[in-house]
Amino acid sequence: EALNGQTGLTVSYHATEADAEAGTTAIGPSYTNVVPDNEQVWIRLTKDTTNCHSIIPLDLIVNPIPLPEPATVSSLCDDDTDGLQTFDLSSVAAQVIGAQTDMQVSYHFSLADAQSASNALGTNVSTTTPDSQTIYIRLENSLTGCYAVSTIDLVVDPLPTIPPLTPYVLCDDTNAGDLIEVFDLSTLDAEVINAQNATVSYHETQADAQSNTAPLNLLYSSGTQTIYAALEFIDTACRAVAPVELVVDSLPATTAINPLGVCDDDVDGLATFTLTDRDNEALNGQTGLTVSYHATEADAEAGTT
Numbered sequence: 116e117a118l119n120g121q122t123g124l125t126v127s128y129h130a131t132e133a134d135a136e137a138g139t140t141a142i143g144p145s146y147t148n149v150v151p152d153n154e155q156v157w158i159r160l161t162k163d164t165t166n167c168h169s170i171i172p173l174d175l176i177v178n179p180i181p182l183p184e185p186a187t188v189s190s191l192c193d194d195d196t197d198g199l200q201t202f203d204l205s206s207v208a209a210q211v212i213g214a215q216t217d218m219q220v221s222y223h224f225s226l227a228d229a230q231s232a233s234n235a236l237g238t239n240v241s242t243t244t245p246d247s248q249t250i251y252i253r254l255e256n257s258l259t260g261c262y263a264v265s266t267i268d269l270v271v272d273p274l275p276t277i278p279p280l281t282p283y284v285l286c287d288d289t290n291a292g293d294l295i296e297v298f299d300l301s302t303l304d305a306e307v308i309n310a311q312n313a314t315v316s317y318h319e320t321q322a323d324a325q326s327n328t329a330p331l332n333l334l335y336s337s338g339t340q341t342i343y344a345a346l347e348f349i350d351t352a353c354r355a356v357a358p359v360e361l362v363v364d365s366l367p368a369t370t371a372i373n374p375l376g377v378c379d380d381d382v383d384g385l386a387t388f389t390l391t392d393r394d395n396e397a398l399n400g401q402t403g404l405t406v407s408y409h410a411t412e413a414d415a416e417a418g419t420t
Contacts, residue, residue: 117158127159135159135170181254183265186210190270192353198245200271205238221253229253229264275313275346277357284362294363301333307344318343324356
């Protein structure tokens, strides 16, 4: 650049204008400046044949390295249990730049890529390492090319787990025949939560459960239907949804039973009855039922003794 196409000249560098004029005490080619940030040295161009010379100044400028500010991005819930997610990093650049000017930001999977400014990612970054992945941020001054590298962690939070739930079955005891009963949904809480640090709610549709809208009253009047339990972690708000089967079981059909009679063979008014002789009459063709006999109505209702 100093020669600008000229030939037959020798180039030398000097710490002072006087040294350049005198052609003494050359410096370089490797030189560490002694004045911070901006120092002026001198170039001497000397004709090889006549020793005539000219001098020109050269400014040595040390540009500052950018200072990345700390940046964060909210964790995301694992929507399909693979530990991976796609993060929107569009808000990260402003955090990293802070009040600095003439800066540009790029994101990279590796430190080597960030240092070489290669394989830059967009602002929508899909993780490749389950649960947590470190992304490298290159902050570069667009005027000087000076850069620094920082990192940001992309965290994927797990979902709660809901075990397969036992159907909640009630007999059609209230207004028998209408197949409507009141279910106390709170009795399902322990099974759904399963000792996790989470809260539970119940919803008529899967969409309502996923969006946490229209929770059902815990005393829920219903016929046989499928509702949905939503389990949400208290610390991360990640939600899992699972179906719950509500079943109203119809009562067995009953009919008037003919008296069971035996002869009084010893005139004492007492006899031994074979109660199972009325099983078929009580069943009246129904299957899947168990027949038992009890001394009192209360015992029969309670299924005891």
